[in-house]
Amino acid sequence: MTMNELEAPRASRLPAGTLTPAARTPTVKIRPSRGLFHLDLQSVWLYRELLVFLVWRDTKVRYKQAVIGAGWAVFQPLISMLLFTLLFSYLAKLPSDGMPYPLFAYAGLLPWNFIAQATSRSGTSLVGESHLISKVYFPRLIIPLAAASAPAVDLLCALMMMIPLMLWFGVTPGWQILFFPIFLVIALLAALAVSLWFSALHVKFRDVGHIIPFFVQFWMFASPVVYPVSLIPERWRTLYSLNPAVGVVEGFRWSLLGQRAPSLETILPSVGIVLILFVSGVVYFKRMERTFADVI
Amino acid sequence: MADIAISARHVSKEYVIAGINHDTLRDRIAYTCRSLLGRQTERGVVPRAFQALNDVSFDVMEGEVLGVIGHNGAGKSTLLKILSRITEPTGGEVDLYGRVTSLLEVGTGFHAELTGRENVYLNAAMLGMRKVDIDKRFDAIVEFSGTQQFIDTPVKRYSSGMYVRLAFSVAAHLDPEILIVDEVLSVGDGAFQKKCLGKMDEVRRDGRTVILVSHDLPVVASLCQRAILLRQGQVVGDGQPQQIIEQYMSEAFTDSGISLADRTDRYTKGELMVQAIAFLDEKLNPVQPVVSGQHLVIRVHYQCHVRKVFKDMRVMIVVNRDERAACIFSTDLVSRTPLDLEGSGYVDFHVPHLPLCGGRYFLHAAIENNTLTQDWVQYAAELQVLDGDYYGTGRMYPHDGWRGKGMFVDHSWRFERTS
Numbered sequence: 001m002t003m004n005e006l007e008a009p010r011a012s013r014l015p016a017g018t019l020t021p022a023a024r025t026p027t028v029k030i031r032p033s034r035g036l037f038h039l040d041l042q043s044v045w046l047y048r049e050l051l052v053f054l055v056w057r058d059t060k061v062r063y064k065q066a067v068i069g070a071g072w073a074v075f076q077p078l079i080s081m082l083l084f085t086l087l088f089s090y091l092a093k094l095p096s097d098g099m100p101y102p103l104f105a106y107a108g109l110l111p112w113n114f115i116a117q118a119t120s121r122s123g124t125s126l127v128g129e130s131h132l133i134s135k136v137y138f139p140r141l142i143i144p145l146a147a148a149s150a151p152a153v154d155l156l157c158a159l160m161m162m163i164p165l166m167l168w169f170g171v172t173p174g175w176q177i178l179f180f181p182i183f184l185v186i187a188l189l190a191a192l193a194v195s196l197w198f199s200a201l202h203v204k205f206r207d208v209g210h211i212i213p214f215f216v217q218f219w220m221f222a223s224p225v226v227y228p229v230s231l232i233p234e235r236w237r238t239l240y241s242l243n244p245a246v247g248v249v250e251g252f253r254w255s256l257l258g259q260r261a262p263s264l265e266t267i268l269p270s271v272g273i274v275l276i277l278f279v280s281g282v283v284y285f286k287r288m289e290r291t292f293a294d295v296i
Numbered sequence: 297m298a299d300i301a302i303s304a305r306h307v308s309k310e311y312v313i314a315g316i317n318h319d320t321l322r323d324r325i326a327y328t329c330r331s332l333l334g335r336q337t338e339r340g341v342v343p344r345a346f347q348a349l350n351d352v353s354f355d356v357m358e359g360e361v362l363g364v365i366g367h368n369g370a371g372k373s374t375l376l377k378i379l380s381r382i383t384e385p386t387g388g389e390v391d392l393y394g395r396v397t398s399l400l401e402v403g404t405g406f407h408a409e410l411t412g413r414e415n416v417y418l419n420a421a422m423l424g425m426r427k428v429d430i431d432k433r434f435d436a437i438v439e440f441s442g443t444q445q446f447i448d449t450p451v452k453r454y455s456s457g458m459y460v461r462l463a464f465s466v467a468a469h470l471d472p473e474i475l476i477v478d479e480v481l482s483v484g485d486g487a488f489q490k491k492c493l494g495k496m497d498e499v500r501r502d503g504r505t506v507i508l509v510s511h512d513l514p515v516v517a518s519l520c521q522r523a524i525l526l527r528q529g530q531v532v533g534d535g536q537p538q539q540i541i542e543q544y545m546s547e548a549f550t551d552s553g554i555s556l557a558d559r560t561d562r563y564t565k566g567e568l569m570v571q572a573i574a575f576l577d578e579k580l581n582p583v584q585p586v587v588s589g590q591h592l593v594i595r596v597h598y599q600c601h602v603r604k605v606f607k608d609m610r611v612m613i614v615v616n617r618d619e620r621a622a623c624i625f626s627t628d629l630v631s632r633t634p635l636d637l638e639g640s641g642y643v644d645f646h647v648p649h650l651p652l653c654g655g656r657y658f659l660h661a662a663i664e665n666n667t668l669t670q671d672w673v674q675y676a677a678e679l680q681v682l683d684g685d686y687y688g689t690g691r692m693y694p695h696d697g698w699r700g701k702g703m704f705v706d707h708s709w710r711f712e713r714t715s
Contacts, residue, residue, distance in 0.1 A: 024299070026391035032384055050421045057418055061409045135404045136422050137381040293383040294311060 032290075039286050043139045050138055054146035058121075059153045073154035074161045077109040084109075088226045097228045097259055100169045104253070108225040110158055111187050111252040115245055116216045117151035118191030123198030123212045130296045140289045141282070144199045148191045152184075162256065174258035183251035190244040190274045196281030200288040203296050224249050229266055241269040244277060300393060301474055301505035302356040302379070307388035309349040309374050309529075348374040349385070350529040358393075359503040363516035363537055365544050366526035372509050375526065376400065379476050379507065394473030394505065397423055401478070403463030408452035412443055412462055415451055419466045433469045440491075441465035468495045474505045493519075513541050513619040541618070545658060546678070557599070562673040568606050568637060569670070570661045571597040573613075573677040576644075585680035588653050588704060589688070594625065594645040598637060598663060606637045606670065613645065614660040615652065615679070622652065622703065637663070651704040654683035 044051075063069040081102050088094045089101035096104035125147035126133065126140070133140065166172070202208035223245040224231075232240045240246065247270030250262040349371045356362050366372050377383045379390060380398035405422045406415045416437055420430045438447055441462040443454070451459055496519060499506060510516050516523055516537055523540040525533035533543045557571045577583045578591035586592050596611055610628040614621050625645045627635050635643075661676040662669060683692050686704040 024393055026303075026393050028381070028390075028392040028396055030378060030381060030385065030390035030392070032386055032388075047424075049427050053418050053421045057407060057410065057414075060414070061407060064409050132405055132422070134382065135400045137398065138422060138424070290384045293377060 039282060040139070041141075041282075044141050044145070047138050047142055051142050051146050051149070054142065055150045055153070058146065058150035062150075070154075070157050073157035077106060077113055077158050078161060080109055080113075081106045084226050094227050095231065097230060099171075099253075099257055099259055103165055103169050103171060103257065104228070105226065106162065106165055107253045107256050108249050110155060110162070110256075111183070111248045112220060112223060112225045112245065113158070114151050114155040114187055115191045115248065116220065117154065118148040118188070119195050119198070119219075120212050120216055121151065122148035122191065122195035124202055124209050125195075126199045126203050126292065127206070127209070127296065133296050134293050140292060141285060144192065144195055144285075148188065148195055151191075152188065155184075155187075166257075171257055173256055176255045176258045178255075179251070180255040183248060183255055186251065186271060186274060187248045189278050190248050193244060193274050193277035193281050196285045197277070200281075200285045203288065203292055219243075219245060229262070238265055238269060241266045242273050244270055244274045246270040247274065298357040298359055300355050300391075301358040301360070302354075302390070302392050302507070304352060304354050304379075304390045305388055307349055307352045307375070307378060307385050307390060308347065309371075309378060309383070310386045311346045311348055347529050349378070351388070352526075352529070352531055353388075354524055354531060354534065356505055356507065358505055360522060361500050361506040361508065361520045363520035363523035363540075364507060364509045364526065365513065365516060365523060365540065370526040371529040372526055373478075374529075376476065376478055376507075376509050392474055395424075396474045396476065397467075397470045397472035398476035399423075399467050399478065402460060402467050406451060406459070406463060409450055411450055412438075412447040412454070416462070416466055419463065420470070423467070423470055425470060429471075433471075437465045437469045438462075440468060464492060468492070472504065474507075475499060476507045477509070479510045513544075517541060517618075542656070545619075546656070556673065556676055559673060559676075562671060563669060564671040564673075565668070567602045567604070567670060568598060568600050568609075568663055570663060570673055570676060571599045571640070573597070573659060573661060575677075575679060585682050586650060587682045587684035588651070588692075589649050589684045589686035592647045592650045594647070594659075595642050596645070596661060597640070597642045599640040600638055604638065606665075608634045609637050609663055609665050609670070610635065611643045612662040612664070614662070616658045616660060617652075617655060622657065649686065649704070649706070650681070650684075651686070652679075652681045653686075653702065653704060654681055656680055 059070075063072065066072060068075070084105045085102045088105075089096070094101075099107075122144040125143050128147075129143050132138075132143070198208050198212060222240075222243050229237070229240070229246070229250060247267045250266055250270075253259055254262050352371070352375065354362075364372055364375065374383075376398070377400075378385050379392075380396075380400060382400070403415075403419060405419050407418065410418065413434075416434065417427070417430055420437075421427070438444055441458075441464070443458050443462050446454065446458065451462070454462070493515075496506075500519065506519075508516065508520060520537045522535065523533075523537040524531050525540050525544050533540045556573065557569070562569075574582060574595040574597070575584050575586060576593040576595055577586075578593070580593060583590075583592075594613060596613065598611070600606065610626055612624065612626040615623050615625070625647070627643060657679040658675050659677040659679060660672070660674045662672045664670055664672070685692065
């Protein structure tokens with residue numbers, strides 16, 4: 001088919017001169033943006049296909065020319081699990097709320113690896129894609145969104161490994177598994193909440209690129225990945241639960257392993273913080289977005 | 297009457313220069329602390345505002361092809377970035393009626409590890425195309441680029457020519473109602489360039505609205521119906537492309553208003569420079585404008601700024617018209633005598649019968665040897681030429697259509713009847 005055949009119906013749809021300029025609404029309005037809450041989120045929806053393409057690109061490029069390819073998504077948490085079991089269970093004798101420690105660790109590593117990956121990739125994503133930002137328009141939110149979503153593919157691969165592990169340890173999931181998708185979304189929100197702030201700051205302050213690795217390392221030990229929340233003294237627990245990752249990790253364990261339900265005092269502050277950080281992150285991002293192309 | 301496709305009203309863009317660097321948090325914290333203490337920064341960094349665009353207004357009608365020209369720093373790129381929504385204006389508003397695609401480069405977002413096919417999808421999605429539309433056009437894109445055989449090979453194994461062809465091909469098949477293009481036309485080899493220009497022409501004939509930002513004046517002249525000229529962020533000319541190009545070129549150096557010796561927009565080693573250029577008649581009296589066919593002397597003054605003999609140099613003048621070289625005068629072309637320059641002085645080029653026809657010419661000047669350019673100034677001088685009786689027959693060009701084109705060439709003819 002030639003180009004002209006394709007164009008013909010399109011050209012006839014809007015015959016020139018049928019509408020006066022005053023009666024037409026512009027397809028694109030360019031204005032200096034004002035106000036904090038002009039978020040224009042529907043444009044992100046319009047570009048959803050690009051989001052999918054970018055996630056797919058990140059995943060594809062990541063595992064290209066790797067012999068075991070996406071197998072790495074399973075191996076990494078598996079090796080961490082073995083290491084943690086050796087270190088923290090056999091040597092340090094950390095409790096695991098009555099669960100077999102390897103299973104306990106793996107169920108914690110699933111969300112944690114996702115959050116860590118998503119944060120470090122998404123936090124530096126804008127600067128990494130600076131050539132796009134200065135050359136082509138699309139809603140900038142797509143970039144950190146795609147970078148934070150791509151590790152979800154790894155998460156799903158790693159999740160598959162959960163099945164043989166649970167069979168091995170003879171643990172069957174209960175009705176709680178129905179809540180799993182909700183915690184998956186909260187995990188994504190938690191990663192985005194942090195990385196929207198990071199990525200927007202990173203455009204202006206390159207220090208952020210150096211801070212993120214430390215931050216992620218510190219964050220892991222501040223989250224109940226290798227130890228259970230019950231280890232934290234009661235009176236510190238609310239403060240501890242202000243960590244956005246706490247609710248996610250606890251939620252994953254509960255919905256997958258059906259261990260005792262996490263107390264609302266740990267889940268609620270954590271999820272609340274996630275929502276606050278996420279909304280403020282979007283607002284801040286949209287505010288900084290105006291000058292990304294000038295500053296980057 | 298056609299509808300308005302683009303309407304720009306009082307568009308301004310201001311950059312804060314000092315604050316725009318990649319500050320470090322440390323700098324920022326230190327700065328904040330100091331200003332809290334009411335102390336000025338030692339380095340005296342005061343944010344300065346720079347007005348890249350200042351109250352720019354214009355309309356583009358549906359189906360119109362508008363060229364935007366101007367010197368570097370005149371605000372062309374800023375305007376382009378605002379129209380493409382890459383950056384926001386700080387004032388004013390723009391309305392675009394129709395699907396817009398802007399091309400600031402070809403192959404934006406191409407990833408070396410991905411195959412040609414994958415990159416086509418990714419690139420087209422970035423430029424705002426839906427997957428179903430890409431599916432429909434995929435074959436046409438690949439065929440236009442001529443990379444059928446390699447479409448499933450990672451583009452890192454492509455030759456640079458193939459890469460650019462595939463990238464341009466995606467851009468060429470976007471099918472927008474409004475197309476905003478930066479100088480992306482100058483890609484690929486000659487044959488492919490021709491194909492691209494053909495595609496541009498097709499876009500124009502289809503009645504699309506196009507904004508073309510370019511240095512390539514002949515392309516602007518041939519493709520655009522209208523042109524605007526930007527200077528220091530303002531529209532200073534709007535009209536017929538040819539007329540605007542003339543204005544642009546005359547500004548090329550009346551604008552500078554400084555003597556050739558003081559010009560800094562030159563490529564120079566600083567040791568040996570062109571000081572001035574003068575036009576003289578055969579009695580060595582200054583003359584301007586000159587007339588076709590007259591005896592013209594172009595005097596090029598030079599000055600050495602170091603005590604040194606510059607051996608075996610050549611002094612060269614390139615005469616340009618409409619951004620294209622019309623002819624070249626060079627000391628080493630007409631004589632094998634080595635030219636050694638020291639101190640200061642001048643070189644006279646004698647042109648016994650000036651072969652240039654009426655019009656406005658611009659001269660670039662160079663002093664160089666075979667290995668090193670000492671000084672190279674573009675738009676070093678302007679030469680006004682009036683149509684004259686070059687052949688001494690009392691006749692000029694026979695038709696108006698020929699006036700101002702080509703050059704006079706000495707020739708003769710002989711008639712012989714063979715049957």
